[in-house]
Amino acid sequence: MSEILILSARWVLPVVPRAAVLEDHAVVLHGARIVDVLPRTAALARHPGAGHRHFSRHALLPGFINAHTHAAMTLLRGVGSDLPLMEWLQEHVWPAEGRLLSPEFVHAGSQLAVAEMIRGGTTCFNDMYLFPEDTARVVDQSGIRAMLGLTVFDLPTPWASTTREYLDKGADLFAAWNGHERMGFTVAPHAPYTVGDASLRKILQRAEAMEIPVHMHVHETAHEVATSLSDYGERPLARLARLGLLERPFAAVHMTQLAQSEHAMLPETSVSVVHCPESNLKLASGFCPVAELLRNGVNVALGTDGVASNNDLDMLGEMRTAALLAKGVSGDAAALAAPQALEMATLGGARALGLAEHLGSLEIGKLGDVIAIDLGGLEFQPAHNPHAQIVYAATRDAVTDVFVGGRPLLRDRELLTLDLDELTALARTWQERVQAAH
Numbered sequence: 277m278s279e280i281l282i283l284s285a286r287w288v289l290p291v292v293p294r295a296a297v298l299e300d301h302a303v304v305l306h307g308a309r310i311v312d313v314l315p316r317t318a319a320l321a322r323h324p325g326a327g328h329r330h331f332s333r334h335a336l337l338p339g340f341i342n343a344h345t346h347a348a349m350t351l352l353r354g355v356g357s358d359l360p361l362m363e364w365l366q367e368h369v370w371p372a373e374g375r376l377l378s379p380e381f382v383h384a385g386s387q388l389a390v391a392e393m394i395r396g397g398t399t400c401f402n403d404m405y406l407f408p409e410d411t412a413r414v415v416d417q418s419g420i421r422a423m424l425g426l427t428v429f430d431l432p433t434p435w436a437s438t439t440r441e442y443l444d445k446g447a448d449l450f451a452a453w454n455g456h457e458r459m460g461f462t463v464a465p466h467a468p469y470t471v472g473d474a475s476l477r478k479i480l481q482r483a484e485a486m487e488i489p490v491h492m493h494v495h496e497t498a499h500e501v502a503t504s505l506s507d508y509g510e511r512p513l514a515r516l517a518r519l520g521l522l523e524r525p526f527a528a529v530h531m532t533q534l535a536q537s538e539h540a541m542l543p544e545t546s547v548s549v550v551h552c553p554e555s556n557l558k559l560a561s562g563f564c565p566v567a568e569l570l571r572n573g574v575n576v577a578l579g580t581d582g583v584a585s586n587n588d589l590d591m592l593g594e595m596r597t598a599a600l601l602a603k604g605v606s607g608d609a610a611a612l613a614a615p616q617a618l619e620m621a622t623l624g625g626a627r628a629l630g631l632a633e634h635l636g637s638l639e640i641g642k643l644g645d646v647i648a649i650d651l652g653g654l655e656f657q658p659a660h661n662p663h664a665q666i667v668y669a670a671t672r673d674a675v676t677d678v679f680v681g682g683r684p685l686l687r688d689r690e691l692l693t694l695d696l697d698e699l700t701a702l703a704r705t706w707q708e709r710v711q712a713a714h
Contacts, residue, residue: 282326283305286334290337334649336638338647340397340625343628344527350386360560392589396675397591399678400420400635419683419693425461426464458681462527465479469500488630490521492516494516513541526547529579529581532556539565554586554594567611577624645681647679651674
């Protein structure tokens with residue numbers, strides 16, 4: 277059997293160049309990587325005998341990169357809904373985790389999350405959670421791609437009791453899985469209000485030694501900023517800059533509270549902003565000023581956050597919400613056009629995670645993380661503009677096929693590496709356990 281696979285479609289949206297629409301084109305994969313992007317007829321002539329799948333109603337595009345989530349928290353979907361962040365965390369989520377959190381919890385929740393993400397076109401996710409060794413097992417088995425956070429708190433949790441224990445367990449995970457073809461790592465201090473200066477200095481040393489990014493919740497709420505001013509006499513970003521963390525790749529998640537001085541400072545740093553619009557709206561945390569960040573040249577990625585604060589892992593929904601919110605907040609209907617929203621959900625995420633050389637666009641030499649979205653249904657007609665249809669009209673059930681490194685994980689809406697019926701039964705079991713413990 278040929279190692280070459282031709283994926284052709286009515287449209288190919290490569291992301292680079294931005295807004296490009298290639299009609300009746302093909303993406304040619306040789307093993308895990310893209311070797312050609314060219315008209316369908318030319319692909320068939322150039323690669324005789326290759327495998328071929330044609331998507332006559334579809335757009336092919338890079339897989340979505342969910343640049344911030346807490347995968348295992350899928351088991352807490354809906355717990356403590358309709359509350360502000362700190363009340364939600366302190367009175368509902370953290371107590372529930374204290375009673376339930378275990379390797380079994382994380383393995384089950386990660387399986388459910390990965391299945392949901394694959395069915396929604398996500399091919400890579402950036403996780404921050406406890407017992408990451410169990411999430412790693414799910415990533416390995418399922419075929420998805422992931423960046424796993426080596427999480428650090430200055431608080432005890434069921435996974436670790438001291439900052440040193442968090443760092444040691446993170447080092448063990450890195451040693452066990454580093455070099456895996458679909459797995460990378462970040463150092464993931466939880467937030468400015470849960471990690472002190474001494475720990476942040478050690479985290480910076482660890483990130484430099486491992487040559488991996490830092491991934492952290494930053495400027496998520498006004499309360500966080502006020503607490504930092506009270507405790508440290510400076511805003512969280514200023515504190516992180518003073519400690520040197522912004523001089524190397526840093527994924528700053530949420531960023532809803534930014535002063536003009538910070539807008540001026542960010543382009544001079546190595547910070548990427550990870551925008552989680554639906555979680556921020558649901559928790560009433562504020563609005564990330566995406567339009568201004570983009571104007572200033574700051575890289576912006578998209579994330580769903582965890583299911584407990586969003587209720588889904590739907591990157592199509594995040595794109596739509598991000599685009600509409602940017603227009604409403606800025607008062608500019610041209611802010612965050614559909615092609616740019618798609619770029620945030622793909623190449624923006626790859627840049628934030630240090631993966632842009634390999635992921636985020638359909639270009640020769642990059643990995644074959646490709647998804648097919650069916651735009652042939654009545655709800656998408658007439659399909660004048662595939663970017664607009666995907667960002668403003670498409671829902672997750674339009675994602676029919678997903679490939680990661682050329683390997684099919686979803687075919688005609690059927691999961692190929694995870695069992696949907698088994699996962700549904702697993703979810704019912706955990707629903708009973710969560711309800712009994714909450």
